[in-house]
Amino acid sequence: MTKGWKLYDQRLAWVLVAPVLILLTLLLLLPIAMMTVYTFFTFVTAGVESAVLTFDNWKEFLTDSYYHGFLWKTVRVGAITAVICAILGYFPAYFIWATTFRHKWLLLLLLIVPFWISFTIRTFSWIHILGEQGLINVALIRLGVINEPLPMLYTEGAVIMGLLHFLLPYMILNVYVSLESIDRTLIAAARSMGCTSAQAFREVTLPLSMPGLGAGLLLCFVLAAGSYVTPQLLGGSRDALFGNLIYDTIMGQLNWPMGATLSIVLFVLLGAAAAAYSRYMGLSQIMKGLSA
Amino acid sequence: MRADHPDREGKWAWRLTGVVTVCVYVFMFAPILATVVLSFNASMFGGFPLTGFSLRWYEKLLTNEPVLDAFRTSMWIALVTATVTTLLGIMAALALVRFEFRGKQAINTLVILPALVPETILGVGLLVMIKAVDQPRSMTLLVLGHILLTLPYVVLIVQARMVGIKRSYEEAALSLGAPRVSTFREITLPLLIPAVLASVLLAFTISFDNTSASLFWRPAGVETMPTQILSMLKISISPEVNALGTVMILLTVGIPLAGGLILQSLTWFKAGK
Numbered sequence: 247m248t249k250g251w252k253l254y255d256q257r258l259a260w261v262l263v264a265p266v267l268i269l270l271t272l273l274l275l276l277p278i279a280m281m282t283v284y285t286f287f288t289f290v291t292a293g294v295e296s297a298v299l300t301f302d303n304w305k306e307f308l309t310d311s312y313y314h315g316f317l318w319k320t321v322r323v324g325a326i327t328a329v330i331c332a333i334l335g336y337f338p339a340y341f342i343w344a345t346t347f348r349h350k351w352l353l354l355l356l357l358i359v360p361f362w363i364s365f366t367i368r369t370f371s372w373i374h375i376l377g378e379q380g381l382i383n384v385a386l387i388r389l390g391v392i393n394e395p396l397p398m399l400y401t402e403g404a405v406i407m408g409l410l411h412f413l414l415p416y417m418i419l420n421v422y423v424s425l426e427s428i429d430r431t432l433i434a435a436a437r438s439m440g441c442t443s444a445q446a447f448r449e450v451t452l453p454l455s456m457p458g459l460g461a462g463l464l465l466c467f468v469l470a471a472g473s474y475v476t477p478q479l480l481g482g483s484r485d486a487l488f489g490n491l492i493y494d495t496i497m498g499q500l501n502w503p504m505g506a507t508l509s510i511v512l513f514v515l516l517g518a519a520a521a522a523y524s525r526y527m528g529l530s531q532i533m534k535g536l537s538a
Numbered sequence: 539m540r541a542d543h544p545d546r547e548g549k550w551a552w553r554l555t556g557v558v559t560v561c562v563y564v565f566m567f568a569p570i571l572a573t574v575v576l577s578f579n580a581s582m583f584g585g586f587p588l589t590g591f592s593l594r595w596y597e598k599l600l601t602n603e604p605v606l607d608a609f610r611t612s613m614w615i616a617l618v619t620a621t622v623t624t625l626l627g628i629m630a631a632l633a634l635v636r637f638e639f640r641g642k643q644a645i646n647t648l649v650i651l652p653a654l655v656p657e658t659i660l661g662v663g664l665l666v667m668i669k670a671v672d673q674p675r676s677m678t679l680l681v682l683g684h685i686l687l688t689l690p691y692v693v694l695i696v697q698a699r700m701v702g703i704k705r706s707y708e709e710a711a712l713s714l715g716a717p718r719v720s721t722f723r724e725i726t727l728p729l730l731i732p733a734v735l736a737s738v739l740l741a742f743t744i745s746f747d748n749t750s751a752s753l754f755w756r757p758a759g760v761e762t763m764p765t766q767i768l769s770m771l772k773i774s775i776s777p778e779v780n781a782l783g784t785v786m787i788l789l790t791v792g793i794p795l796a797g798g799l800i801l802q803s804l805t806w807f808k809a810g811k
Contacts (some may be wrong), residue, residue, distance in 0.1 A: 253709070253712065254638065255637075256637065256639045258637070258718075259638075260633075260639065262629045262630065262632050262633035262637075263629070263634070265629060266645075266649065266689065267648075269682075269685065269686065269689070270648055270652075270686070270689075273663075273667075273683070274651060274652060274660070274663070275648075278659075278663055280663070280666050280667055280670055281659075284666050335562070337555045337558035337559050337562065338558070338559040338562045341556060341558075342559075344552075356566075356567075360566060361743075362791050363786075363790060363791060364747045364783070364787070364790060365747055365749060366764045366767050366768060367767065367783040368570060370767070370771055371569035371573040372569050374585060374775075375568065375569050377775070378585070379775075380585060380586065381572055384585070384586040384587050410565075411565065411569065414566065418562075442545055443547060443551065444551065447551075468656070472656025472657065473750075474657065474750040474753075475749050475750055475768070479771065492659075496662060496754075497753075502666065502669065505662055506662065509658065509659045509662040512659060513655065516654075516656065520654060
């Protein structure tokens with residue numbers, strides 16, 4: 247069928263990769279390019295815009311403190327979530343790596359199971375823990391510790407809690423993959439040269455697990471800052487993040503040029519975070535984490 | 539490593555690690571367990587306290603037409619997505635692992651991109667696109683979107699497996715005169731089967747579960763399972779939502795686990811012979 251073609255002919259490679267390339271061009275690259283063009287369109291009225299080019303959307307974004315507030319809150323929530331994930335996630339990753347427990351695979355499987363459970367269900371299940379009729383409030387009232395239910399749901403704390411719940415497995419798996427690639431004799435060597443176990447951890451294990459920790463931090467930040475469902479379900483109206491702002495601008499106000507502008511802002515922000523990261527670590531670590 | 543002569547400091551650190559690990563696992567599963575337990579609660583309200591055991595929310599679910607409709611829609615979309623993405627993913631992975639060509643690195647990065655770009659941005663992107671060509675939102679758009687979302691994972695899984703398959707097997711078949719297509723069918727594909735099954739399952743679950751992007755892409759009046767749950771939650775946390783959640787958990791955790799077990803016992807069976 248391919249007579250006259252070399253064994254690993256470039257032409258065959260292009261034939262194989264062509265459908266994916268066309269798909270990604272049409273559904274990813276072209277849309278991002280068109281969104282960029284849309285940011286310069288003029289908003290006429292809900293659902294209608296004209297192709298008259300203008301800087302108004304960008305001016306509005308750059309001068310209106312309403313948008314700056316959203317941007318700051320999104321970066322803050324994303325950063326807090328990523329850092330807590332790193333701190334809480336390192337322990338289980340280290341535990342699974344170092345344990346002599348025979349059924350290690352079970353601990354790893356339990357980390358993968360949440361990926362199979364619907365994200366919406368995992369998120370709304372927090373209402374049963376934090377809500378007025380949630381586990382904590384009902385138990386505390388029964389015990390007589392409080393008289394009124396504590397307002398825990400529909401706060402920024404609840405949003406961060408939901409994001410942690412969703413992102414911890416990503417962090418743990420990333421750190422674990424990186425720990426697994428450490429040559430364990432290095433640690434034994436450090437110990438035999440007189441390091442205490444704390445020193446050996448600080449000087450050998452921790453630095454060598456940095457690629458995984460970094461990849462986890464980036465992944466958690468990007469996914470938290472881009473989230474839509476979690477603030478929608480667990481946050482109050484003041485806890486909406488950038489994703490919710492974009493959704494409301496496009497689906498509610500039907501202001502497409504502004505919605506496109508906000509999307510490009512979020513894209514550039516998260517792209518900058520990823521670029522800064524890949525300068526130091528390379529994106530291959532993320533791929534390892536995603537396929538783990 | 540804790541095994542070599544742990545000092546006192548090390549012992550305490552190890553204990554702390556164990557305690558935090560247990561807490562993290564509890565944190566991961568407590569809310570999900572609460573949902574499952576509450577779905578059997580007799581109370582009219584979706585929260586605590588527990589007032590008695592009842593299956594009536596499950597009965598109500600079986601006659602809830604919108605929920606059943608959404609279920610069918612999601613199943614259909616997920617099946618098409620899983621099939622198409624796996625096919626495309628295998629082809630791309632084959633090219634990216636076996637061949638050397640210009641721009642390979644760029645394509646490698648491009649393929650991963652949909653997993654790193656937030657869904658809201660992907661969502662807006664496709665909408666702007668069809669708005670520009672003046673098309674309404676359609677099921678085709680929704681499915682194409684889901685293919686875009688699942689592609690990175692499938693390519694990564696198949697690539698990882700393909701790297702482990704020796705070229706010499708394929709080259710041997712080719713040098714003996716087998717056409718490329720039969721070489722792929724007889725040699726490469728059987729060796730790829732675990733990755734193919736994993737891809738189909740993962741693409742299916744990602745598609746079935748997708749919420750944010752589907753909110754943008756779905757045609758007017760169409761609900762997928764997650765968007766249906768979201769709209770039910772807008773009214774209140776009803777016990778019915780808990781029952782629905784429990785059914786979904788059983789399905790989405792049960793199917794891959796069963797699949798894995800069957801695969802495991804098959805290989806075990808073969809090895810036994």
